Amino acid sequence: LKVGVSCCLQVALRIRPLSDAEQEEGATIVAHRVDEQVVVLMDPMEDPDDILRANRSREKTYMFDVAFDFSASQEEVYRATTKGLIEGLISGYNATVFAYGPTGCGKTYTMLGTDKEPGIYVRTLNDLFRAIEETSDDMLYSVSMSYLEIYNEMIRDLLNPSSGFLDLREDAKGVIQVAGITEVSTINAQEIMELLMKGNKLRTQEPTAANKTSSRSHAVLQVAVKQQSRSRDVLQEVRFARLFMIDLAGSERAAQTQNRGQRLKEGAHINRSLLALGNCINALSDKAGNKYVNYRDSKLTRLLKDSLGGNSRTVMIAHISPASVAFEESRNTLTYADRAKSIRTRVKKNLINVSYHIAQYTSIISDLRSEIQRLKKKIADQAGRQLNSDRTDIRNVQAEVQAHSSHQSRAEMDQLREQLLYAFRQQMEIRKNLMDLENTNMEIQIDTSKHLLTIADWEQERTRRRRKWQAESRKESVNKDESEKDSDSPESPPDSTETREVAMARETLVTLMSEQKKIHKQKAFLERRFLELRDRARRLEELLPRRVSSEEQREVLGLLCKVHELEIENAEMQSHALLKDNVIRQKNVVVQRFEQYRHLCDEIIQKQRQFITDHSLLVPPHLQELYDMYMRELDERKLDRAMALDKVTTRHTIKVTIVGSKHWFCSRDNRVFRSSPHARQVKNAVMTPPPIHINGKERQQILKGVQNIVVKAARRRSKALETDVLRLPAAPSPLDPKQHKSSLSLGEAPPRGLPMRRGRQPSPELRHATSDDNLSSSTGEGPGLQATWTRHRNRQVASKNQTPREVDFEARRKKRRSRSFEVTGQLPQTKSTNAPRFRPLDSTSDPHLHINGQAPMLRPHYRGVLPLTKVRPPHISHQSGGPLSLLHIKKHVQRCQFSSLLLPPQIHPTTSEEATCVSRSSTSPRRAPAPSAPGGTEPALITSWSEQIKAGLKGLQTLCRQRMMSNSSIVHLKFRALSCLTSDVYKFLSR
Numbered sequence: 004l005k006v007g008v009s010c011c012l013q014v015a016l017r018i019r020p021l022s023d024a025e026q027e028e029g030a031t032i033v034a035h036r037v038d039e040q041v042v043v044l045m046d047p048m049e050d051p052d053d054i055l056r057a058n059r060s061r062e063k064t065y066m067f068d069v070a071f072d073f074s075a076s077q078e079e080v081y082r083a084t085t086k087g088l089i090e091g092l093i094s095g096y097n098a099t100v101f102a103y104g105p106t107g108c109g110k111t112y113t114m115l116g117t118d119k120e121p122g123i124y125v126r127t128l129n130d131l132f133r134a135i136e137e138t139s140d141d142m143l144y145s146v147s148m149s150y151l152e153i154y155n156e157m158i159r160d161l162l163n164p165s166s167g168f169l170d171l172r173e174d175a176k177g178v179i180q181v182a183g184i185t186e187v188s189t190i191n192a193q194e195i196m197e198l199l200m201k202g203n204k205l206r207t208q209e210p211t212a213a214n215k216t217s218s219r220s221h222a223v224l225q226v227a228v229k230q231q232s233r234s235r236d237v238l239q240e241v242r243f244a245r246l247f248m249i250d251l252a253g254s255e256r257a258a259q260t261q262n263r264g265q266r267l268k269e270g271a272h273i274n275r276s277l278l279a280l281g282n283c284i285n286a287l288s289d290k291a292g293n294k295y296v297n298y299r300d301s302k303l304t305r306l307l308k309d310s311l312g313g314n315s316r317t318v319m320i321a322h323i324s325p326a327s328v329a330f331e332e333s334r335n336t337l338t339y340a341d342r343a344k345s346i347r348t349r350v351k352k353n354l355i356n357v358s359y360h361i362a363q364y365t366s367i368i369s370d371l372r373s374e375i376q377r378l379k380k381k382i383a384d385q386a387g388r389q390l391n392s393d394r395t396d397i398r399n400v401q402a403e404v405q406a407h408s409s410h411q412s413r414a415e416m417d418q419l420r421e422q423l424l425y426a427f428r429q430q431m432e433i434r435k436n437l438m439d440l441e442n443t444n445m446e447i448q449i450d451t452s453k454h455l456l457t458i459a460d461w462e463q464e465r466t467r468r469r470r471k472w473q474a475e476s477r478k479e480s481v482n483k484d485e486s487e488k489d490s491d492s493p494e495s496p497p498d499s500t501e502t503r504e505v506a507m508a509r510e511t512l513v514t515l516m517s518e519q520k521k522i523h524k525q526k527a528f529l530e531r532r533f534l535e536l537r538d539r540a541r542r543l544e545e546l547l548p549r550r551v552s553s554e555e556q557r558e559v560l561g562l563l564c565k566v567h568e569l570e571i572e573n574a575e576m577q578s579h580a581l582l583k584d585n586v587i588r589q590k591n592v593v594v595q596r597f598e599q600y601r602h603l604c605d606e607i608i609q610k611q612r613q614f615i616t617d618h619s620l621l622v623p624p625h626l627q628e629l630y631d632m633y634m635r636e637l638d639e640r641k642l643d644r645a646m647a648l649d650k651v652t653t654r655h656t657i658k659v660t661i662v663g664s665k666h667w668f669c670s671r672d673n674r675v676f677r678s679s680p681h682a683r684q685v686k687n688a689v690m691t692p693p694p695i696h697i698n699g700k701e702r703q704q705i706l707k708g709v710q711n712i713v714v715k716a717a718r719r720r721s722k723a724l725e726t727d728v729l730r731l732p733a734a735p736s737p738l739d740p741k742q743h744k745s746s747l748s749l750g751e752a753p754p755r756g757l758p759m760r761r762g763r764q765p766s767p768e769l770r771h772a773t774s775d776d777n778l779s780s781s782t783g784e785g786p787g788l789q790a791t792w793t794r795h796r797n798r799q800v801a802s803k804n805q806t807p808r809e810v811d812f813e814a815r816r817k818k819r820r821s822r823s824f825e826v827t828g829q830l831p832q833t834k835s836t837n838a839p840r841f842r843p844l845d846s847t848s849d850p851h852l853h854i855n856g857q858a859p860m861l862r863p864h865y866r867g868v869l870p871l872t873k874v875r876p877p878h879i880s881h882q883s884g885g886p887l888s889l890l891h892i893k894k895h896v897q898r899c900q901f902s903s904l905l906l907p908p909q910i911h912p913t914t915s916e917e918a919t920c921v922s923r924s925s926t927s928p929r930r931a932p933a934p935s936a937p938g939g940t941e942p943a944l945i946t947s948w949s950e951q952i953k954a955g956l957k958g959l960q961t962l963c964r965q966r967m968m969s970n971s972s973i974v975h976l977k978f979r980a981l982s983c984l985t986s987d988v989y990k991f992l993s994r
């Protein structure tokens with residue numbers, strides 16, 4: 004807030020016409036307007052024959068800023084009192100207009116008026132909105148309005164009476180506010196008038212003997228105006244101001260109003276608050292300024308605090324009746340009004356300066372300005388010194404001639420200086436405009452890319468949906484015969500109508516394009532103009548040495564030029580800084596997108612992993628390897644470091660969340676083989692997830708009635724295992740280390756029909772599979788075979804150590820998760836012939852699963868399992884996707900320099916020999932070909948995750964190509980790798 008200017012409270016007086024009642028009473032006119040400012044009040048009780056009082060004046064004269072009598076129109080009153088406040092209001096000056104006077108003297112008439120003769124409220128608002136409209140091309144306004152009444156010392160919202168009584172509060176700046184008042188934002192005069200009329204009807208009005216439509220409350224209309232420039236500037240000024248328009252209740256004498264009961268009580272309150280107002284006026288008008296101003300005596304004075312003694316231009320319109328019968332009231336009113344004239348308020352403009360991110364630019368410019376000022380002063384001093392020397396050497400003719408010539412040269416130099424300054428100023432102006440244009444252009448570009456992204460996202464989504472629909476309808480058409488097709492027509496294609504957001508994005512794009520064109524034109528024009536001006540300035544600079552005689556002058560002008568050059572250079576630098584800033588902002592948008600996808604990737608990988616763990620699915624070695632690599636990547640915070648690097652570069656905060664408690668890890672039993680040092684390291688670094696507690700009730704529920712499902716599931720799984728083994732390639736010879744190594748990959752699995760691992764003990768996996776199939780063998784089905792695929796440790800342990808209760812619990816848990824189990828107790832038809840998905844017996848060895856608050860007896864063999872609550876039930880569908888090949892993955896992984904991170908296999912060899920082979924081969928990345936898909940189905944959920952990831956990354960790739968992505972390229976590539984991993988998991992699951 005700027006320092007205020009002291010100004011006096013303006014006081015106007017209005018004398019209403021004699022009312023019918025007064026005429027009937029035979030009252031005479033005692034109040035006369037003498038001229039525009041002077042009013043005379045005559046005492047009707049004076050007896051001209053009273054000799055004792057003969058020398059006393061019969062009349063009292065009052066002078067106000069303006070005075071009106073019965074002949075004054077509403078328009079005249081408004082023009083002379085309030086109109087002038089509007090300009091100040093929109094420039095940021097608070098204003099108050101209040102009508103004061105005894106009851107029935109015309110306050111409401113002046114403020115509200117009638118339909119035919121509207122009062123100050125309407126006229127002010129009309130003019131305010133007109134003024135706003137006139138300047139709305141350059142300025143941006145927001146206007147809000149509230150309307151309240153103070154009735155019996157209680158504040159009521161006239162725009163929302165149901166809000167009850169409101170309180171007055173003082174904000175941090177000491178401005179009085181009405182807490183919870185309704186503020187209507189509009190710049191429509193008609194709308195405001197309607198609200199006003201509505202509010203006024205709610206105002207407490209009762210007929211009294213003195214006035215048929217006596218207002219029993221003080222009505223306060225508050226209009227708040229906020230204004231700021233539309234054009235973006237280095238320093239943006241926001242101006243705000245409040246206008247109070249107050250129609251006070253009239254002071255009254257009980258005898259005159261003949262009020263009783265409620266009216267009398269109202270009158271007492273009105274008089275009390277008016278007395279408080281009078282006291283404040285007295286105190287404020289005290290010439291010595293010693294009196295304490297007690298605003299706190301009434302709500303009215305608290306509300307008027309700023310209007311009376313603070314930051315406001317205030318107009319008081321005092322009202323009196325001209326009738327002799329109202330002499331006393333008129334005299335009191337005139338006395339108070341007269342006193343109020345000497346009240347001074349300190350008005351200041353309410354300004355907030357909003358500086359933008361180019362604040363540094365402002366400071367440089369202001370420094371340069373002060374430098375220019377200093378130079379100007381130097382020139383002026385020099386001229387002054389010259390003048391003085393002229394005077395002293397008046398007798399010296401030679402000096403006279405010199406003076407003459409120096410005067411001439413000074414004039415010339417002044418002219419030159421003016422021209423130079425003008426040229427420089429214009430150059431600066433153009434530079435500034437160019438910067439603004441550049442800034443706007445950048446913002447448009449950012450907006451454009453955002454909208455393009457919205458459209459691209461939508462189009463990708465549409466394509467995805469279409470493809471899905473096409474695949475489904477193809478499948479349907481294969482399954483259904485013709486007659487069925489006729490009766491049950493296929494689903495309609497997915498809705499491809501654009502969303503509102505996309506339509507709006509397209510519309511906005513068109514507008515942005517045209518804006519951009521306009522900006523380009525303006526820029527070209529300004530650049531041409533700038534070049535012209537620069538040439539002109541250079542020509543002037545060249546003239547300098549010839550025109551300027553004094554060396555000092557030349558030096559000064561040279562400096563001036565230098566300063567301007569620097570100024571321009573600075574402006575250019577700032578312009579470049581802005582440009583860079585905008586580029587960074589653009590990049591940041593892309594990085595943020597990457598971040599989103601990274602989280603998505605993490606989530607998918609973990610959920611898929613959880614899925615694998617829960618259902619004890621077999622994990623091919625190369626996938627396990629990739630997964631371990633992913634875990635290491637997470638543990639070593641590599642991605643986060645890359646993100647941090649990007650953060651530093653872009654100076655933007657990108658939230659990078661480490662998966663934290665979701666870290667989980669699967670290791671082999673040390674009794675069977677020794678993990679590599681790195682694996683141990685990773686294992687040690689893995690965080691343990693919180694244990695899962697299952698309450699007794701739930702456990703009981705779980706235990707009940709799932710045995711059948713367990714048996715059925717096991718049977719089906721065994722069948723499926725059999726099928727899988729038939730599809731697996733031949734196993735290598737156990738004696739050949741190379742082949743041992745290769746045996747870990749599916750490509751070198753035993754040939755179809757060959758017995759597994761002859762001449763050696765079955766691997767734990769195999770043993771496990773066999774033991775697993777104990778259940779199925781009990782149903783008369785043969786054991787399933789599983790050779791080289793990694794199986795979860797816990798499965799083995801579970802089969803040995805699990806109690807029936809735990810088994811039952813797990814089966815129950817599975818049941819909850821699998822819809823197909825729930826409905827039929829069997830796997831769906833299409834799945835039953837394929838790889839097993841659900842292993843009800845396997846997951847109960849989860850070390851973190853506490854039943855009845857007790858830790859399980861088993862030692863955990865893998866640490867960290869996602870909490871059960873994180874796992875979603877797999878939604879079964881029959882759609883196949885196109886997973887990326889392993890080669891493809893490797894390509895990307897190598898490109899990202901992941902190859903060095905492809906650590907020795909966590910691929911779970913089944914014997915110590917195998918472990919040796921593995922450790923030997925640990926330095927080279929696996930080259931296992933992608934397993935041939937046995938064909939089958941995958942849960943739709945996983946399909947959609949993978950598709951989302953792929954589609955998203957594809958979009959990002961395109962985006963990266965379009966933009967400068969150097970800073971984010973690492974992150975990008977890593978995301979690619981993550982995506983590949985996810986795809987592989989997906990691919991695996993789809994078997």
Ligand SMILES: Nc1ncnc2c1ncn2[C@@H]1O[C@H](COP(=O)(O)OP(=O)(O)OP(=O)(O)O)[C@@H](O)[C@H]1O
Pocket residue numbers: 018019020022073104105106107108109110111112113214216217218219251252253254322
């Ligand atoms: N200047 C005027 N010209 C014509 N009629 C007027 C004028 N001033 C007041 N009146 C009339 O006088 C009557 C009383 O006026 P008004 O209700 O405005 O008084 P008031 O001061 O608001 O009274 P209260 O304090 O009791 O509300 C109204 O009927 C109004 O129309």
